[in-house]
Amino acid sequence: xxxAATVHRRTSETDLTVRLDLDAPAYDPPATGHGFFDHMxxxxxxxxxxxxxxxxxxxxxxxxHHLIEDAGITLGQALTQALGDRRGIERYGxxxxxxxxxxxxxxxxxxxxxxxxxxxEQLDVYGSAGGMTHYHLREFLRGFCNHGGVTxxxxxxxxxxxxxVIEAVMKAFARALRDAVAVTSDALPSTKGSL
Numbered sequence: 001x002x003x004a005a006t007v008h009r010r011t012s013e014t015d016l017t018v019r020l021d022l023d024a025p026a027y028d029p030p031a032t033g034h035g036f037f038d039h040m041x042x043x044x045x046x047x048x049x050x051x052x053x054x055x056x057x058x059x060x061x062x063x064x065h066h067l068i069e070d071a072g073i074t075l076g077q078a079l080t081q082a083l084g085d086r087r088g089i090e091r092y093g094x095x096x097x098x099x100x101x102x103x104x105x106x107x108x109x110x111x112x113x114x115x116x117x118x119x120x121e122q123l124d125v126y127g128s129a130g131g132m133t134h135y136h137l138r139e140f141l142r143g144f145c146n147h148g149g150v151t152x153x154x155x156x157x158x159x160x161x162x163x164x165v166i167e168a169v170m171k172a173f174a175r176a177l178r179d180a181v182a183v184t185s186d187a188l189p190s191t192k193g194s195l
Contacts (some may be wrong), residue, residue, distance in 0.1 A: 002023075003082045003084070003181075004020065004022065004024070004082055005020055005081035006019045006078070007077045007078045007081065011066075013067075014059070014071075015056045016056035016067075017053075017054075017055050017074075019053040020051065020053075020082050027050075027051050027053055029042060030042055031056075032055065034064050034067060034131075035130050036132050037068055037130070040167065043174065044170055044173065045174075047171045048174035048175070054071055058070065064132055065139060069142075069143045072139065072140035072141060075147075076143060076144040077148070080147065083110065085188070085194075086195040087186065088187065088188075088189075089182065090180055090183075091110050091189040091190075092108065092180055093108040093179030094106070094108070094176050095172045096157075097168045097169075097175065099159070099167055099171070101161075102158055102159025102165055102167075103159060104154070104155070104168035106152065106154050106169060106173045107153040108152055108176040108177055109150070109180070110148075110181070113151055114148070114150060116142050116145045116154075117153040117154065118138045118141060118152075120154065122156065123156050123158070123159065125159070125161070125162055126162065127162040132166065133162055133166075134162055134165055137166050137169060137170070149195075152173070156168075
């Protein structure tokens, strides 16, 4: 059974296509028109070892918020479709990732319930990377959680500079997601009988 999905989302602000294959690591380089965000999507694909392609356009002449948020929404929709009934998945994943002075911890639960705890602001993160801030990252992850049925906790244990914070969080997210989507049995990982 294929665990893959393609989702196209078009609004007055963005036009995005996400292809996701949970079992095939081949992917296309991201092409959204925002250099640093593409770099982060590339990191997500490489460190999750998932087949991921994100392409499209957004109203970057305004700012990157709409593009980044809608990419999260579309990726969450693709994840929901690719997971199906979520039978056999590990469900949980957790990863710590350092990047120089920065240390990020991300925990994923593919519970079917959307919730985001995002706490990098506790360390007073400053600056941006190509116009992308940690607040844009929060909106990407919020869109992903809301449309992917994912509970996600993001903690920043050290670090303040936006580039390293965003990159460490994205890589930790990728590694935690990789573990959570892995098929490790034929059972549904829930006492409720559904996710």
